[in-house]
Amino acid sequence: MxxxxxxxxxxxxxxxxxxxxKYPRLCRRTGTTLAEGLHLAGELCKHPELIRTIxxxxxxDRNHELRAVLGKLEHLNIYLLELPAAHFAxxxxxxxxxxxxxxxxxxxxxxxxGHGDIVFxxxxxxxxxxxxxxxxxxxxxxxxxxxxxxxxxxxxxxxLRAGMGAHFFCRFIFGKSLKSxxxxxxxxxxxxxxxxxxxxFAENWGERPTIWVFGNEGAGVSQDSLQNSDITxxxxxxxxxxxxxxxxxxxxxxxxxxxRRLLKSAT
Amino acid sequence: MxxxxxxxxxxxxxxxxxxxxKYPRLCRRTGTTLAEGLHLAGELCKHPELIRTIxxxxxxDRNHELRAVLGKLEHLNIYLLELPAAHFAxxxxxxxxxxxxxxxxxxxxxxxxGHGDIVFxxxxxxxxxxxxxxxxxxxxxxxxxxxxxxxxxxxxxxxLRAGMGAHFFCRFIFGKSLKSxxxxxxxxxxxxxxxxxxxxFAENWGERPTIWVFGNEGAGVSQDSLQNSDITxxxxxxxxxxxxxxxxxxxxxxxxxxxRRLLKSAT
Numbered sequence: 365m366x367x368x369x370x371x372x373x374x375x376x377x378x379x380x381x382x383x384x385x386k387y388p389r390l391c392r393r394t395g396t397t398l399a400e401g402l403h404l405a406g407e408l409c410k411h412p413e414l415i416r417t418i419x420x421x422x423x424x425d426r427n428h429e430l431r432a433v434l435g436k437l438e439h440l441n442i443y444l445l446e447l448p449a450a451h452f453a454x455x456x457x458x459x460x461x462x463x464x465x466x467x468x469x470x471x472x473x474x475x476x477x478g479h480g481d482i483v484f485x486x487x488x489x490x491x492x493x494x495x496x497x498x499x500x501x502x503x504x505x506x507x508x509x510x511x512x513x514x515x516x517x518x519x520x521x522x523x524l525r526a527g528m529g530a531h532f533f534c535r536f537i538f539g540k541s542l543k544s545x546x547x548x549x550x551x552x553x554x555x556x557x558x559x560x561x562x563x564x565f566a567e568n569w570g571e572r573p574t575i576w577v578f579g580n581e582g583a584g585v586s587q588d589s590l591q592n593s594d595i596t597x598x599x600x601x602x603x604x605x606x607x608x609x610x611x612x613x614x615x616x617x618x619x620x621x622x623x624r625r626l627l628k629s630a631t
Numbered sequence: 632m633x634x635x636x637x638x639x640x641x642x643x644x645x646x647x648x649x650x651x652x653k654y655p656r657l658c659r660r661t662g663t664t665l666a667e668g669l670h671l672a673g674e675l676c677k678h679p680e681l682i683r684t685i686x687x688x689x690x691x692d693r694n695h696e697l698r699a700v701l702g703k704l705e706h707l708n709i710y711l712l713e714l715p716a717a718h719f720a721x722x723x724x725x726x727x728x729x730x731x732x733x734x735x736x737x738x739x740x741x742x743x744x745g746h747g748d749i750v751f752x753x754x755x756x757x758x759x760x761x762x763x764x765x766x767x768x769x770x771x772x773x774x775x776x777x778x779x780x781x782x783x784x785x786x787x788x789x790x791l792r793a794g795m796g797a798h799f800f801c802r803f804i805f806g807k808s809l810k811s812x813x814x815x816x817x818x819x820x821x822x823x824x825x826x827x828x829x830x831x832f833a834e835n836w837g838e839r840p841t842i843w844v845f846g847n848e849g850a851g852v853s854q855d856s857l858q859n860s861d862i863t864x865x866x867x868x869x870x871x872x873x874x875x876x877x878x879x880x881x882x883x884x885x886x887x888x889x890x891r892r893l894l895k896s897a898t
Contacts, residue, residue: 492759500879503868533871565890566897599886600893601770604800608882612767615875615882619866620890623832626867630833 365418365437367444373451377417377443381455381467388491388520395470398455398521402429402462407529409436417467418444421452424463433464457521470519474508474535477549481506481573483618484542486589487514487580488610494518495526496611497578502530504618505625506576510537510545514580542577542592551575552594555585556617558607561596564620569595571628574621578614632685632704634711640718644684644710648722648734655758655787662737665722665788669696669729674796676703684734685711688719691730700731724788737786741775741802744816748773748840750885751809753856754781754847755877761785762793763878764845769797771885772892773843777804777812781847809844809859818842819861822852823884825874828863831887836862838895841888845881 370378384391384398391397396416399408408415415437425431434444447455456465483501488494494516498509509518516523518536537545546553554569555561555577577593579585590596599616601608608616637645651658651665658664663683666675675682682704692698701711714722723732750768755761761783765776776785783790785803804812813820821836822828822844844860846852857863866883868875875883 496876496879499872500875503866503872503875503879505869507871528873528876530872565893599770600889602772604774605766605770605797606795608767608770609763609795609878611876611879612763612770612882615879616886619883620886622867623887626832 365440365442365444367446369446370451371448375445377445378447378451378455381419381465384467385455385457385521388517391470391520392517396467397470397519397524398457399466399468400457400461400521400525402433402464403528404524405433405464405466407532408466408468409433411532412437412440414468415440415442415466416469417442419452419455419465419467420444420446421463422446422448427462430462430464457525473538477510477537477540477545478508478535479573480508482508482510482545482549482551482575483614484545484575484577485509485511485515486542486577486585487512487583488578489514489516490581491516491520491522492526493581493609493611495523497614498523498527498534499530500611500615501618502533504622506618507533508535508537510540513539542575542589545575546592549573549575553577553592555589555593555596556613557585557590557596557598558613559584561598564597564599564617567595567597576614576617578610581610632707632709632711634713636713637718638715642712644712645714645718645722648686648732651734652722652724652788655784658737658787659784663734664737664786664791665724666733666735667724667728667788667792669700669731670795671791672700672731672733674799675733675735676700678799679704679707681735682707682709682733683736684709686719686722686732686734687711687713688730689713689715694729697729697731724792740805744777744804744807744812745775745802746840747775749775749777749812749816749818749842750881751777751779751812751842751844752782753779753809753844753852754850755845756781756783757848758783758787758789759793760848760876760878762790764881765790765794765801766797767878767882768885769800771889773885774800775802775804777807780806809842809856812842813859816840816842820844820859822856822860822863823880824852824857824863824865825880826851828865831864831866831884834862834864843881843884845877848877
């Protein structure tokens with residue numbers, strides 16, 4: 365690791381990182397992204413080959429946890445850039461972080477849908493929601509995530525941060541239609557729709573591997589998803605509330621599936 | 632409604648709103664807050680007595696939904712301030728909103744814990760999480776929310792926004808200890824703890840009204856909560872994930888309770 369103090373805002377690495385934060389599409393085009401925080405840095409110690417540059421806020425390595433993480437990456441042949449607080453803030457997706465951001469290469473997307481359950485994000489546009497759903501999907505045992513073109517870019521800095529490291533255990537499928545994913549996988553397709561459907565808790569949706577579809581924050585799931593749905597499900601919420609946030613809805617659906625699977629494997 | 636175009640950044644109402652956004656504690660002290668967006672403005676049409684001032688971004692009333700909301704509030708004896716985009720942005724908790732923010736009075740907090748289930752927020756500090764939990768609690772049928780002093784201020788602009796109108800159907804209890812809420816209500820106390828506990832899905836926690844405790848994003852639930860817990864519960868998540876986001880955890884717990892209640896009432 366080559367430690368450099370970069371005081372100029374015109375530093376090339378700093379400028380590149382700033383653009384990645386501002387334009388998540390650039391992350392996609394360049395196959396790079398920014399991973400903020402100690403938790404992600406800790407995960408990256410298991411995938412050091414992905415790290416290209418490390419940025420820290422001046423003085424951040426007074427924190428012993430941060431020092432420990434840097435110690436594990438000491439052997440890498442990369443730059444560690446120490447930035448004044450104002451410059452660091454310009455590349456950091458959160459306001460009060462630990463003071464570390466890693467620029468990393470993003471893994472190559474999967475071509476095959478593979479076996480097992482799949483979560484299909486149908487236009488989930490808020491990066492925080494997309495990241496939360498990736499984290500909770502993995503927590504519920506679903507590690508294949510397919511995304512429609514209308515979604516927030518999955519490897520963008522804010523999505524990555526909200527995912528809290530779950531990204532590194534997931535397989536991502538980009539740009540395939542729900543129909544083709546359904547054909548390729550042979551899975552049944554369950555669509556969560558706040559506008560109506562069968563009762564999530566009462567319905568027996570069987571034990572086949574599933575594609576779970578969650579829709580856009582405002583518009584909900586697309587017409588295309590409804591057409592490919594085997595069962596459209598409604599979470600029975602209190603009448604005083606119009607709908608659940610999409611990450612909450614995904615939590616409820618995916619853990620209802622997990623509950624049923626655990627119950628079955630226990631008997 | 633008296634419509635005024637405010638071009639000066641030194642406008643007193645504008646300055647006051649800016650301070651409310653910046654210092655959620657000031658909301659508490661003054662009994663006022665900012666409600667952003669069309670959804671909240673629509674809810675406020677049912678509670679017009681709460682509205683003190685309406686701010687809109689110049690030209691925002693080209694949107695017919697926004698015009699319809701303003702139409703319903705036309706009779707109120709309040710100022711409607713039309714602001715240039717840059718001034719409006721300085722009082723708006725989101726980046727790309729519909730262009731409406733209402734300054735409102737916050738309802739008087741409840742003294743009595745009342746009957747039925749309670750959600751106790753034990754140091755939930757992120758405004759987005761706090762607001763999401765209020766929304767999903769109500770969706771799961773729980774409308775009494777008690778908050779510890781370490782929580783984000785429940786009526787702060789960002790919490791209100793994430794609550795999406797659920798605030799207006801909830802009773803809030805401030806500054807009471809879990810112990811006294813437990814004594815006053817007679818409810819059992821169930822604590823969600825990522826560090827360990829009985830399996831949420833396998834455990835039979837009975838049918839008594841419940842106080843559900845959800846903890847801080849980093850530190851989890853407090854020692855005090857663990858001491859007052861009747862049953863500490865663990866969501867059985869996949870080993871690859873350390874923990875769930877607190878709003879996801881609350882979704883899973885509260886809808887597991889809802890599932891059991893609905894199942895019981897159906898039989």
